[in-house]
Amino acid sequence: MARGTILIADDDTAIRTVLNQALARAGYAPRATGNAATLWRWVSQGEGDVVITDVVMPDENAFDLIPRIKKVRPELPIIVMSAQNTLMTALTAAEKGAYEYLPKPFDLSEVIAVVGRALAGQTRRPRATTPDMEAEELPLIGRSPAMQEIYRALARLTQTDLTVMIQGESGTGKELVARVLHDYGKRRQGPFVAINMAAIPRELIESELFGHEKGAFTGAQTRTPGRFEQAEGGTLFLDEIGDMPLEAQTRLLRVLQQGEYTTVGGRTPIKTNVRIIAATHRDLRSQIQQGLFREDLYYRLNVVPLRLPPLRERTEDIGDLVRHFLRQAVREGLGQKSIETAAIERLKSHPWPGNVRELENFVRRVGALYMQDTLTLQIIEQELVEALPKRGSTPESEPKDFSEIVERHLAQYFASFGKELPPPGLYDRVIRQVEHPLLSAALAATRGNQIRAAELLGLNRNTLRSRIKALDIRVFRTPMP
Numbered sequence: 001m002a003r004g005t006i007l008i009a010d011d012d013t014a015i016r017t018v019l020n021q022a023l024a025r026a027g028y029a030p031r032a033t034g035n036a037a038t039l040w041r042w043v044s045q046g047e048g049d050v051v052i053t054d055v056v057m058p059d060e061n062a063f064d065l066i067p068r069i070k071k072v073r074p075e076l077p078i079i080v081m082s083a084q085n086t087l088m089t090a091l092t093a094a095e096k097g098a099y100e101y102l103p104k105p106f107d108l109s110e111v112i113a114v115v116g117r118a119l120a121g122q123t124r125r126p127r128a129t130t131p132d133m134e135a136e137e138l139p140l141i142g143r144s145p146a147m148q149e150i151y152r153a154l155a156r157l158t159q160t161d162l163t164v165m166i167q168g169e170s171g172t173g174k175e176l177v178a179r180v181l182h183d184y185g186k187r188r189q190g191p192f193v194a195i196n197m198a199a200i201p202r203e204l205i206e207s208e209l210f211g212h213e214k215g216a217f218t219g220a221q222t223r224t225p226g227r228f229e230q231a232e233g234g235t236l237f238l239d240e241i242g243d244m245p246l247e248a249q250t251r252l253l254r255v256l257q258q259g260e261y262t263t264v265g266g267r268t269p270i271k272t273n274v275r276i277i278a279a280t281h282r283d284l285r286s287q288i289q290q291g292l293f294r295e296d297l298y299y300r301l302n303v304v305p306l307r308l309p310p311l312r313e314r315t316e317d318i319g320d321l322v323r324h325f326l327r328q329a330v331r332e333g334l335g336q337k338s339i340e341t342a343a344i345e346r347l348k349s350h351p352w353p354g355n356v357r358e359l360e361n362f363v364r365r366v367g368a369l370y371m372q373d374t375l376t377l378q379i380i381e382q383e384l385v386e387a388l389p390k391r392g393s394t395p396e397s398e399p400k401d402f403s404e405i406v407e408r409h410l411a412q413y414f415a416s417f418g419k420e421l422p423p424p425g426l427y428d429r430v431i432r433q434v435e436h437p438l439l440s441a442a443l444a445a446t447r448g449n450q451i452r453a454a455e456l457l458g459l460n461r462n463t464l465r466s467r468i469k470a471l472d473i474r475v476f477r478t479p480m481p
Contacts (some may be wrong), residue, residue, distance in 0.1 A: 001015040004119050007048035009033040009039040010058050010081065015104075019052065028115065036060035038101050040302040043069050043076065050099075052111070055082040055089065060198030066096040077118035081106065085143040090151035091184055094159060101155055103148045117376060140176060142317030150177070153306055158185040163256070165241075165301050166279040168308030175239060177308065177369045180236040187275055190234025193457045194226050198240040205248045207264045216265025228261060231274045241301065242282035242293060249294045256300040276301065283436065285472075289429045290413075290422065307474050311355045313442050315348040321356060322347065325363040334367050342377040406434075436471050439464070448475050 002196040006028045009018050013387060016032040023030040031048070033039055036057045043047055051069070053062045061206045066078055077099035082089045093101040117192045139184040140147070140154075155258035157164060158181060166174045182192045200208055207216075211226030227236060238244070244252070255261045256276065311318070322339055330336050352358050366375060366383050410430070413422065439457070446452040450468070454461040468475060 003029075004049035004115075005029045005031060005047060005117060006169070007037060007039060007042055007053075008295040009051070009053040009057060009062070010034065011054065015054075018108065019111065022112060023115070024114045026115075030039065031248060033087065034058070036062065036065050040065060040068065044072055046073075048076065050115055051078045052115075053078065053080060055084065055093075063092055063096050066098060069096045072132075079111075079114055079118065084400055085148060085150045085151075087140045087154065087180070090155040092154040095480075101152055103143075103151075133134065133277035137460075140173065140180065141321050142314055142319065144309075144314035144316045146314045147317060150306070150308065152350065153304075154180055154184075157304060157306075157386075161186055161275055163276045163303040164278070164306055166277065166306050166308060168279075168281060169310045169355055170281050171357030172308040172310055172353055173356055174308060177306065178235070178237040178239075178277045181277060182237075182275075185235075185275075186236050191231055192235050192237065193227050193231035194237040194239060197243040202245045205245060206251060209248060210251060210261050211263040211266075213263050216263070219273055220265070223263075226263065228255070228272050229270070230272060233273060235275045235277060238276065238278045240280060240282075241278040242280040242284055242287055244293075246292075246294065249297050251348045253294060253297045253300060257295070273445050279387050283433070286429065286433050286436075289425065289432075309474075310444070311352045311359060313448075319344045321359055322363055326367060329364060329367045335373070337367055337373055337375055339375040339380075343375055343380040346380050346384070377462045391392055417421060432471070435467065436473065439467060439471065440473055443468075443473070443475055450475065 003026075007024050008016055008018050008023075008030055010019075010032070011034045013034070016034065020030045020032055031042065035054075035055070036059050037052060039051065043051065053065075055062045062080060066080075069076060069078060078097070079100045080089075080093040080096075080098040081102050081104055082093075083104040089103075090101045099118050102114065141152070154177065164181060166177055169172050178194070179192060182188060195208060197205060206405060207224070207226065209226050209228060211224055211229055212220050214220055214223050238252075251261060255272060257268075259273070260271050262269055284293050284298050284302075286296045288298060322344060326337050326339065345358070354361075362383070366379065369380055369383075372379070381459065394454075439453070442453040442456050443450070446456060448477075450464055451461060454464040457464065458469075467473075
């Protein structure tokens with residue numbers, strides 16, 4: 001006996017055939033059609049246990065059909081597929097009440113797994129009440145597999161009020177992601193308040209976060225509200241959380257545990273109702289081992305970890321990003337420009353240590369400096385060469401090799417403890433700090449190919465896999481150029 005009837009709607013014959021065969025092999029009873037009208041007839045007649053539908057069909061868009069389906073059969077799980085693969089698609093699918101969004105091309109094993117979860121009634125998505133997303137331009141650009149995972153995660157997280165920890169290198173767009181979670185989430189009517197821990201003197205962070213009473217310290221002439229009070233009912237984004245001093249970490253932990261805080265110099269607890277989104281470019285687990293970050297706070301903040309990939313792990317998005325930045329430049333008064341395909345390919349080969357922010361600044365500079373309507377390969381080559389540090393321009397004070405960099409870092413580290421010694425286990429901590437970026441760099445250079453990375457590093461493949469697991473390194477496979 002079949003495990004359930006799966007209704008498939010897609011105008012692509014090949015996709016219908018592949019899904020039919022895969023679902024039948026998995027023990028389901030699939031029925032397929034190439035149009036929305038037939039799907040609607042089946043659903044309205046009470047047929048089917050799960051629906052898998054493409055967004056764009058010849059006779060009707062699935063996003064128009066889904067609300068009608070949910071009205072007559074609200075419990076019917078609907079899995080949406082799309083080749084558009086944008087954040088807009090993922091958020092709209094969640095807003096319309098879809099159970100899951102799958103970008104094309106999809107993995108058949110993932111389709112089977114999602115169908116199984118849907119039939120088992122697991123992790124159903126509540127219907128969202130987001131604003132009209134069609135009228136807005138969303139801040140995240142890219143169709144790479146790495147970004148698809150981010151879009152799907154955001155579509156889920158906008159439907160919850162969970163605490164999120166965003167991890168990623170500088171320039172990857174951590175604040176943009178936090179704003180998406182707020183602007184399309186349950187608290188979008190409330191304020192979005194951001195605070196960067198690295199930009200505030202350590203002695204002022206507690207006052208900035210929690211506010212202070214008049215006379216709490218020298219210069220406190222009036223009562224001043226903190227960021228928690230300003231964010232009441234909305235979202236508080238704690239950027240560079242790894243730079244928060246331990247005293248403030250203790251206060252923040254109390255807020256997360258008890259839902260209340262006291263101002264600096266105050267005695268009366270204040271109830272708070274904010275969603276916390278934190279972000280960091282640091283390895284917080286390493287900081288925990290060094291005694292610089294509270295482990296209990298880490299677990300309170302890391303309810304849902306979200307890693308943003310660096311640009312070198314999603315180079316296929318560079319073309320879309322460049323064209324997006326050129327369109328932005330037009331709106332800001334610069335002339336309309338296009339870019340050669342060869343120039344895009346050259347940009348893909350650049351390392352972009354500053355990630356998307358560096359690419360954006362580069363495109364703005366090139367667009368402003370050159371009057372040509374088309375940015376050519378020659379222009380891009382010239383500007384990339386100009387952007388490189390000049391040979392021989394490194395100051396004498398700069399470290400000359402890796403061992404000197406490590407030596408300087410360790411000297412600063414020991415000095416930070418004054419007359420005390422660091423916590424025991426220093427050897428393992430230092431080796432781990434070096435090993436993580438080394439393996440990450442090798443995997444990035446080989447585009448996630450673990451066999452090639454193992455050869456590059458001179459490690460046994462099984463050893464590399466073991467270290468990847470132990471260090472909790474995320475691996476993204478992207479096709480070689």
